[in-house]
Amino acid sequence: MAKITNYIPEPKPEYEVENQRQILESLTTLQNQLNFSFQNDLKEEQDTYNYFLSWPYNIKVQYLI
Secondary structure, eight states, rough: OOOOOOOOOOOOOOHHHHHHHHHHHHHHHHHHHHHHHHHHHHHHHHHHHHHHHHHGGGSSSOOOO
């Protein structure tokens, strides 16, 4: 599980376009981080599964006669 840190600015009492843009940009960044970390988790899970399935074949035989 990935650790994600993101700062989302507090909205100001009065509506300001720049503040809303900052909030939107922070949320978009958070969304991208979550999507990216989820893809990495899926890949690691699939790699683990594939390793498990190939278990008898991933042991190197030292002594062949």
